[in-house]
Amino acid sequence: MTTPETPNGVVHRNIKTPQSEEISGPAGNRNNVSDEDLRQWQKHMQRVKEKVLEQVQVQLSDLLDQALTETVESFTQTQPTFNGKTTNKSAPRSQRTDDGKVFVARPSLLDELFEINHIRTIYHMFVAVLLMFCLSTLAVDYIDQGRIVLEFDLLFFAFGKLGTVIWAWAVMFFYTLLVPYLTLVIWGSLYHTCPSKLGLSLGTGLILSAVQTYVLGLFPIFVVVQYQLPPASRFIVILEQIRFLMKSYSFIRETGPVIMRNTPKEGESPRFPSLSSYLYFLFCPTLIYRESYPRNTHIRWKYVGITTGMIFGCLFYAYFILVRLCVPVFRPETKQPFSKRTMVLAVFHSILPGIMLLLLCFFAFLHCWLNLFGELLRFADRMFYKDWWNSTSFANYYRTWNVVVHDWLYQYGYRDFLWLSKRKFRTAAMLSVFIVSAVVHEYALAMGFGFFYPVMFFLFAIFGVVFNFAMNDKRQSPVFNVVMWASLFLGQGVQVCLYSQEWYAQIHCPRTENSFWEIVTPRSWSCSYQR
Numbered sequence: 296m297t298t299p300e301t302p303n304g305v306v307h308r309n310i311k312t313p314q315s316e317e318i319s320g321p322a323g324n325r326n327n328v329s330d331e332d333l334r335q336w337q338k339h340m341q342r343v344k345e346k347v348l349e350q351v352q353v354q355l356s357d358l359l360d361q362a363l364t365e366t367v368e369s370f371t372q373t374q375p376t377f378n379g380k381t382t383n384k385s386a387p388r389s390q391r392t393d394d395g396k397v398f399v400a401r402p403s404l405l406d407e408l409f410e411i412n413h414i415r416t417i418y419h420m421f422v423a424v425l426l427m428f429c430l431s432t433l434a435v436d437y438i439d440q441g442r443i444v445l446e447f448d449l450l451f452f453a454f455g456k457l458g459t460v461i462w463a464w465a466v467m468f469f470y471t472l473l474v475p476y477l478t479l480v481i482w483g484s485l486y487h488t489c490p491s492k493l494g495l496s497l498g499t500g501l502i503l504s505a506v507q508t509y510v511l512g513l514f515p516i517f518v519v520v521q522y523q524l525p526p527a528s529r530f531i532v533i534l535e536q537i538r539f540l541m542k543s544y545s546f547i548r549e550t551g552p553v554i555m556r557n558t559p560k561e562g563e564s565p566r567f568p569s570l571s572s573y574l575y576f577l578f579c580p581t582l583i584y585r586e587s588y589p590r591n592t593h594i595r596w597k598y599v600g601i602t603t604g605m606i607f608g609c610l611f612y613a614y615f616i617l618v619r620l621c622v623p624v625f626r627p628e629t630k631q632p633f634s635k636r637t638m639v640l641a642v643f644h645s646i647l648p649g650i651m652l653l654l655l656c657f658f659a660f661l662h663c664w665l666n667l668f669g670e671l672l673r674f675a676d677r678m679f680y681k682d683w684w685n686s687t688s689f690a691n692y693y694r695t696w697n698v699v700v701h702d703w704l705y706q707y708g709y710r711d712f713l714w715l716s717k718r719k720f721r722t723a724a725m726l727s728v729f730i731v732s733a734v735v736h737e738y739a740l741a742m743g744f745g746f747f748y749p750v751m752f753f754l755f756a757i758f759g760v761v762f763n764f765a766m767n768d769k770r771q772s773p774v775f776n777v778v779m780w781a782s783l784f785l786g787q788g789v790q791v792c793l794y795s796q797e798w799y800a801q802i803h804c805p806r807t808e809n810s811f812w813e814i815v816t817p818r819s820w821s822c823s824y825q826r
Contacts, residue, residue: 395583395706399675400675402677403678403679422608425611428612428616429615432615447614449614452525453525454525455524460528460531463515464531467511468539470511471539471542471543475546478499479554479567480567482495482496483551483565503547511536529742534739537735541582542576542577545584545703545706554567569586572587575588579672580672580679580699583703583706588674588675588676589676590674591673598666602663606663613659616652617648621791625796625799642785643788644788645788646784646785646788648791649791650783650787661680665677665679679697679699680697681694683695689782693763704731708724709725729756732755733752736755737749737752737755746798746801748797748819754786762782800817806818
């Protein structure tokens, strides 16, 4: 049955190459096998082609989406922030870009990166490290006590007195919701009919500032100090105090000028933003007020559940880092005199827990927490941060680490300073923003820890300013990315080391008097204790 096929095959092969008869002659049916393999190979290549085209299409779609987003941002710079009227597009660029931040529907960067298996593996590595912390803690407890102990006493201590935190937060929230809004409505109703607009505005501003100082300034400090709140509860109250101050300022700052510009027609009342839009603003993850934001069509409840789980995972992660890497080092069992060697070793020992805590704070708050509220409120603009980890300059790092706070500082600090100085003192504007940011950071840490030790202020206001000018946007070499990360490692090590030492010094060497120098002098400089 195969004899008729063999000569044809042989002749055909002899035409192509005279040596093929020696190779294929012993197996005459190999031609059929080769044809079958060829068909299978063609089908395989077709499938590969479809997969490659699908991946290329996805990547091309992402690039087009990014280009479209940038185009929308550039064109929507001329859109208003309140009354819905378009501005003059023929205005100079310096005027058209003064309308402020433009909100565009876009996902968070890590959500996009986690769709790539290689990047998601890094996330899995951090989860594996968390599991190792858990196993090591269980193993040590079992060896020391003969049983498995699941005690999270440090977490319960840090988040103690939550009842006090809740009612203090409620006071600040209802004040921020009602008082600035009603003040704006009353002022706006009288502004266009009052003969002395400047006097009305100054008087209203002074009264509101005084009330703000008392309720959102002194009241949280009183609660923190009077009720002796533990650290995490302190941070909740103080950070919410700062957030309410920034949000209420943005609301007044964005709506006030619009009311002043839009004179109502005779017989009409001024138009005010709705209370519901202001209430939405108080909870949505941005510090820049707009009457409306881009919204998603629905809530992804699975995403909400996963994000909530990651927040709790970060809390336990931080707990294990403190318990396993910090407490055993900075709570010595014996008296240890201070020396340069012990200090240097302590700083470098603190680098690992310090950088892990930094990454945890970034991931837990800037990604998980803000995305959780963004998803629940269907807030579509999720650009809470950018790719700060790729920065080759500290100027770019400061802009991309926390976009939410940076937008507020740029909008109401840097730009307003330039407007007041008629754009003459850009360096002074930048320095003023740095100083304000450093003071607020140090204030939050001082109130949160319960002692004054301006490590953060000096790192931020001195070294941060120097690095900002020395490592500017002209530095594009990857070497400067290494320098940036090395500086972050060292800075986090210094902070964890010094703040931990001061924490235990405050416990074992309490102040003997309440004089000014006694309060501002770190106890760790002179305290030498033995447990």
